[in-house]
Amino acid sequence: MSPQPRMVTSAERLRRLLALVPYVASRKVVGLAETAETFGMSERELIDDLNLAWCVELRAPEPYCPIDLSYEDGEISISQAESIARPLRLAADEASTLLIALRMLAEAGADGDAVARLIAKIEGAAGAAGAVSSQISIQIDRPNARGLTATLDAALAAGKRVHLRYYVEGRDEDTERDVDPMRILVVDGRTYLEGWCRRAEGVRLFRLDKVLKADVLDVPASVPADAEPIDVDAGLFRARPSDELAVLELAPDVHWFAERYPCESITELDDGWLRIALRTPDTAWVRRQVLRLGEDARVVAPAALAAEVHDTAAATLALYD
Helix, strand or coil, rough: CCCCCCCHHHHHHHHHHHHHHCCCCCCCCHHHHHHHHCCCCCHHHHEEEEEHHHHHHHHHCCCCCCCCCCCHEEEEEEEEHHHHHCCCCHHHHHHHHHHHHHHHHCCCCCCCHHHHHHHHHHHHHHHHHHHHHHHHHCCCCHHHHHHHHHHHHHHHHHHHEEEEEEEEEECEEEEEEEEEEEEEEECCEEEEEEEEEECCCCEEEEHHHHHHEEEEEECCCCCCCCCCCCHHHCCCCCEEEEEEEEEEEECCCHHHHHHHHHEEEEEEEECCCCCEEEEEECCCHHHHHHHHHHHHCCCCCHHHHHHHHHHHHHHHHHHCC
């Protein structure tokens, strides 16, 4: 006897439809059985959903244009659904759950390089929805985590220099650098090594969850006498006068960006957008953030950065032609 189908609420079915349309539209043609298995439903339930989507009329690409779909010969195709073809964004609970799980994987000894990259990308894409997870500190009692902290503690106690392989989120790359340790501190639930970075010739903070490897060198640490500890009470990220000033405009849906990153000024515009000014040592980082925000952000200045964003977006879109 086949099991009775589970009752599905209207809200659940709506969420399923909003995920189903972008899934099919982005793949052009997909198998009926494969799609049903992906969404955890029977083929009969999938056909019912497709029949419902058939009844939907959208304002784009033309006013009140019905979605064009077919599911003949076991294959599904959808078109004329551009206005809802963008994948759904993560809700706050979904983003937080995913990020917390990834941080647990990192703490449990998963591939630190890959997990750190994935966390950085999800944090960037989730925006404010992922901010909640940063308030939660995750610590798992395991030899690897204790080993890294013990290694750095030993270097501090012995006054030795350390060699770090460190993942830099802003440039999405691994770096090698020698650091003279100064102290270990916890800020906002995350543990950092503060030290004099020989590569940057300055005091820097290194998040331990982004340290891929740490080796104690048989070289005495030599922190310059004028090196001052970072005042973490004033914020971890502080701009330098030499940094580039970038001016951006943000749509209402991405106002969280102005809260997440330190801005020199924030101005409310008449149309609900925000104009923000922030300094950065790396305009490539700003370019990546604006491209992730898509149509919800635009660069006002500098002109060279606006041109870079435009050219990169145009080149990306050309790949779909």
